[in-house]
Structures are given as structure tokens and as C-alpha cells.
Amino acid sequence: MARPSFLGLLLITPALIMIGALFLYPLGFSLAAAFTEPGGGLSLMHFQKAYELYSTDILFTLFIVVVSTLLTGLFSIIIAGILTLSETPWLIVALRNLYRWPLFIPFIVAAQCMRTFLAKNGLMNNSFVALGLMEPIQTTSFLDWRGIIITFVWKQVPFVTLMLAGAMASIDRATIEAGRNLGASRVRVLIELVLPQVAQTLLVGLVLSFVTMLSVLSVPMMVAGSQPTMLTVDMAFRINSYGDYATANALGVISYFMAGTVAWIYLRHNVKREVQA
């Protein structure tokens, strides 16, 4: 490692330029556009306008993303927990081969799938009717906030489960065996022994999912109707219909703020962990 770092800096420069030009500069641009008034001074007027027009959508976005993240966490814990603790080999094999399918499916494909699957006459309702669980008259379309949440969870659970199952597989089996031998139920082993050891991985997966879901444009556009909708759709609408960069960027800054909050929670957790260690 005694080599000079000059070469290293030289080698990494092109990548840094790319990030600078295609991410940091536009980011600065968006902050500038959001906080400056037409005259040039600093102001919060665009935020006021964004709030007046889109306060419902801000809450709607927050609700969708928080609920989806929590559900993603819940299902991932259940699936990863079964993969780690189940004593039925065939169940583990079947589940392991099943859960990963949506992992690399693009959001836009997931959105198109759900657009048909969750519709009033989609395959889901049709299957329920065919199985006699429902009368045709009772079917309703899920293409609203429920559709967005279902699509997000469907798409993100494999990702978080993959991370979580990997982390669970690498913890010391002896702690699990010890807990089981002392008579703890598997649910208790999962909650009290396994989860604390993989909390870090779970948190990373959920934070990444949170931000991903906050950024997706195609799913709210394709799965749900126009009102209320998520901030990404509102931003696209402000740009495409009015060329209104100021309000769009103010909405953008609000979404940075949401992402920043979860990043802060993550960092705080990390710091706490390091202090304890």
C-alpha cells in the first residue's frame, strides 16, 4: 500500500467528474431553483405554492412509502425467518426457489402486471370469483393506493429478503440451537435471537427500499388514478404541463427531505451501535 495515492486519484477522476456533472450539479440546480424567487433572492414562496397545491399528495406519498416499507419489512422477516428456522426441508427449497422471482423485474413491468392483475376484472378478482370466495358483484378494483402499495411490496420483498436471508444464514447457528434447546418457540427465537443480529442488514434494505419507492414514477402513473397521487407524478406534471421548474423542484426538495430523514435514522442507529460496541 506504499504506492502514491496520486495514481489512485487519477484513476478515480473520470468517475468523479461523471457524478459531479450528472448528479451534484443538477442537485445544486434543483436546490437553487427551489429556494430562489424570480427576482433572485432567497425565498420559500415555491414551497408555499407546493404546499398549497400538493399538501394532500405529500401526505399520500409519505403514507404509501411508509406503509409499503413496513409491509416489506414484515414479509421479508417472515420469509427469511422461514428459510432460516423452518424444519421442513421441502418448504425451504420451494420457498427459496419462489421468492426471488420479482427481484430483477423492472418497476414498469411490475406496474403493467398489476394494472391488469388488480383491475376490477383482473385475474385476482376472477380467481376469487372462480373459487367461490366472492360474488362477481363484490369485486372492486385495487387500482388506487392499495395497488401502489401491493406493487411496491411485491417488487421490494425479494430484495430485502435476499439481503436478510443472507445475513441470517451467516449468524452463529449455535445461538439458535441454544434457544431452541431451552424451549423457546421458533417465533421467539426469530424475534429475540435472530432479528437483533440482522437488524443492521434489515435497516439497510428498508432504507434503500424506502428511497427507491420514493423515486419511482412509473408505478403511481400506471397503477393508480390521477388524484391523489405521489410526488413523482406531480413533479412530472408540473414540468410537462407548465414548465414550472420552481414548484417541481420545491416538491423535489420535499422528497429529498423525506429520504434524508430515513438516512438520518439509519445513521443515528449506526452511531448508537458504534457507541455501544
Place this chain on the structure above:
Amino acid sequence: MSGKSPSSPMSAALDLSGQPPSVPHVSMKSGRVWTFGSTALKIAGLAVFAFLLFGPLANLVLWSFAERWYTPFKLPVSYGLRYWEVVFRPTGDAMSSLATSVTIACLTVLVALAVSIPSGYALARLRLPWRTALMILFLLPQAFPSVAIYINVARVFYSIGLTGTITGVVLVHAAHGLVYSVWIAAAAFAAVDRDLELAARNIGASPLRTFFTVTLPLAAPGIMASAIFVFLESLDEFTGTFFVGVPQVTTLPLLLYNASMGGNYQIASITALILLVPSVVFMIVIERFLKADVLSKVGQ
């Protein structure tokens, strides 16, 4: 519900799915009933899970072969390949979108690799100041709500004539994929055994020759994985193309979006299936490229 049974403390346990565990040494008849009940419950649970997982995909496949499908019919009224013929017609929109998408994805991989192989090597092997901060910097484009970034990229690109061009779209995709390419390349280089490099240097190979004949070939599977990630990311990318590429550049995801919003579910479903193929293939082969030794070093 409880799975209490007097024979062993283990069976006081609740299964994750809320069923009693199938304890093999429960000898009584009730044990067999429990085992049977628990197996049935597991199968039922698995069936529901599989339905939720594959139902949406099945609906996609049905739509792609449905020539006519309207209410109140639960399944398509008539099946056929008519829309497949429309999509795969050499002069059709879909074929030109596919060509555009693949071209953009290949160029994106080239740009991303050209930038990330040197950076990955530097991050893995050379001494860099603020290394952690640099690693996080590459993560930022993925960790930020991207729509707000893209609208401003589009604005900047508009002023320099890059909107609606392949170059513009490639740049956006490459920046977005940089976290995969740089992080995985860095992990791949870090996983290369340093002794092999030293051995090559010892018998007189120059640093450059060592890199190209020892380090790079050994890191190749990991770099291949990063290339596939970037390729897929570009192929599937919608938001960036939506803002930067329109109206001239129509990739497959944009075609899908337009067809779907226009109510043409067959075209949308077939396009979605085309996009699905590389995703599913990659899910199956990823473990071949991303070995555990590389995977364990990602992000470090």
C-alpha cells in the same frame, strides 16, 4: 393457536406460520394429525404465496396472447399470435425500440466500465483519501429521489442540445448505474489474491502487464456481473429516459408505457415480456457471476 403436546418441550413452539411444528417423535395419533394438518397448512400457504407471486405475471402472459378479452369473461375470448406478429414485424415500433434500447444499454455498459474499472481498482488497491466518502458518493444517485434530479439534468441537457439524443440517455443511465459498476468492480478487485500479483511482479512483469494478465482476468467474473447489472439497469430504466430522451428516443420501457396508457394491453404485455426475459435469466445466473467472495466485499 398453540401446538402444545406433552411429549417434548420443543413442540410447545409455534411455527412461523402459526402452525404447530411437525415434531417427528410425537408418537401418538394426535401427532400424526398435527403433522398432516401442518403439512396441509404449509402447502396452502405456499400456494397462496405462489399465486400472489405469479398471478400478476400470468395475467401478463394471458394478455399477450389474448386477441379479444372483455368483461364478463374471466379468460380471453380468443387467443392468437396476432399482436406478437405486430410487435415483431421488422418495421414495427417495437423492433426499433428494442434496437434503441439494446444500443443504449451496450453503450451504457461501455461508458460505465471505462469509468468504473479504473475507479474500482483504485478503491480496492490504492491508497485514497476519504475512501468511505468516495464510496458513498457513488451511491448517492441511487439513494436520492431521482425524479427531482432528472428534471434538472433534462434542463441542463436542453441548454447544451443533449435532450432527445442517444448520448444524453446513455450518460444518464451510466451515472445511475455507476454505483453497481464501481462498487462491484471494487469488490471484484479486492477479492483478487494479492500474492498472485506479487508473484507476477517478482518474476519481472511490469505493473501494467500484471494488471492486464493477472488482476483483470481474475476480477473478470465480478466485472462481468457489474456489466450485466448496468445493462439491465439501462434496459429497464424508465424515469431518466422519460425526461431526457423524449420525444426522439423511444426505448422499450417508454413504448410499454405509451401502449399501456393508450389502453393497448396486448402490445404493452408483449413489450413487458420482452423486458422480463433478461431480468429472469439474470436472476437465475447471477450466482454464477457474483461469487460469495466478491459479494462479501461489496460496499466495503
